[in-house]
Amino acid sequence: MRSFIVLGHRAALTPDFSLNDLPGSAGRLDILCRCVTAAFCLSHGIRRDVTVYLVLQNQLVIRLEGARLKHLNPDERSTGALLQKALKAHQEHPESEIESTPGIFISRGTLSDVLARVRERVYVLHEAGRPINGIVFPQDVAFVLSDHLDFQPDEEALFKDDARLSLGPLSLHADHCVAIVHNHLDRAQFANRTLLV
Amino acid sequence: MRSFIVLGHRAALTPDFSLNDLPGSAGRLDILCRCVTAAFCLSHGIRRDVTVYLVLQNQLVIRLEGARLKHLNPDERSTGALLQKALKAHQEHPESEIESTPGIFISRGTLSDVLARVRERVYVLHEAGRPINGIVFPQDVAFVLSDHLDFQPDEEALFKDDARLSLGPLSLHADHCVAIVHNHLDRAQFANRTLLV
Structure with a gap:
């Protein structure tokens, strides 16, 4: 299982935004949409062993x-529409968790x-990491x-120093980081399987 | 210099599509938009040493x-609008190359x-490559x-067999491939510079 936890510091909490303006009125929801695509979408399929927390x-x-x-679907707008549906469902049923569309x-x-919920070992993608x-x-x-x-001080305080990992010398968009991490793990797992055969 | 040449097999040739429907009426222009973002957009800046050919x-x-x-901007819709402007400019001046917006x-x-124009060594990102x-x-x-x-046979015929490179064991979206390639080159160049110091 691979999980990606993405922090949307300004992301809309209610569904009253336009799908035509995901970067603006939706509080950079475009970034979160692209992270969802990068986390799940293969060329012709969905990665079923992934969970994303926005x-x-x-x-x-x-x-x-x-x-x-x-x-x-892999495009931003249709993913934005799914997230908007989720926000609408929450507005109507704010008291408990609700499944707005399948999954x-x-x-x-x-x-x-x-962080209390995930059972996996947690790493933080951070420019200053190992x-x-x-x-x-x-x-x-x-x-x-x-x-x-950037991560806020109260967020940084939740992680151990050695949890911070860096992907390279440049500061990248979050969705590009997700694609790079997946590739890193895909290659490592493939190499391991090949070695075991 | 790094160049990315992206083939849009069904991409719109005229600007008469809706920005609300980049995957549909624009012929999967959403993919090309995401490739443009992955090719140019850093977290806080633009990669100036990149050229993209769609x-x-x-x-x-x-x-x-x-x-x-x-x-x-990094979102799909605003990139789609820039490409739509380019298609409109071409419709008005079809006889020669035109700069529709800066760059x-x-x-x-x-x-x-x-391929005749680019001076760089050309590689093809292909599942069956090295x-x-x-x-x-x-x-x-x-x-x-x-x-x-997939690449069409007449496209494949333009490349040498050893030009084909694979990024890993899974078939990925083109924009995720761009992000992975950039990261690969960024790390290699950084390692070289560090060695030279």
Whole structure:
């Protein structure tokens, strides 16, 4: 299982935004949409062994489970529409977690709640981290990423220093980081399988 | 210099499509938009040493030059709007190349024309290629990628067999391939610089 926890520091908490303006009125929801695509979408299929947690303003959590996910297309707008549906479902049923469309769950929650929930070893993708190359990852692993804003001090405080990993010398968009991490793990797992044969 | 040549087999040749429907009426222009973002957009800046060639139905070429590029944002819709502007400019001035917005040029052209133009060593990102790891790339390098459709036989015929490189064991979206290639080259160049210091 691979999990990606993406922090949307300004992301909309209500569905009253235009799908024509995901970067603006939706609070850079475009970034989160692209992270969802990078986490799940293969050229001709969905990665079923992936879970994505979108943490919106440290108040709401949208969880996407690859094993149950339906209706996901790779473009930003249709993913934005799925997230908008989730926000609408939460507005109508704010008291408990609700599955707004197959595989997409929304509830109140914080980054701490998500970290308490995930069973995988947690790493943080951070420019100041150790290089990812050479690290041997367990089968089950979770990565925390921030949107266009830096991690806040209260977020940093939740992680151990050695959890921070860097993907390279440049500061990249979160969705590109997800694609690079997947590739890193895909190649490592393939090499391991080949060695075992 | 790094160049990315992306084949849009069904991409719109005229601007009469809706920005609300980049995957549909625009012929999977969403893929090309995401490739543009992956090629140019860093977390807080533009890669100026990159050129992207979008080859639309092997009839039109939209060339984006990082050194001159303006008005590029990372979201799909605003990139789609820039490409739509280019198609409109071509419709009004079909006889010669035109710069529709700073750094974006459009003209009639084919994949062959682009390959004749680029001076970089050309590689093709292809599931059946050699693994990219271990390959030492020159400073100037170009990569050809296909959209959601496979390379066609007449396209394949333009490349040498040893030009084909694979990024890993799974078939990935073109924009994710661009992000992975950039990261591969970034790390290699950084390692070289560090060795030279």
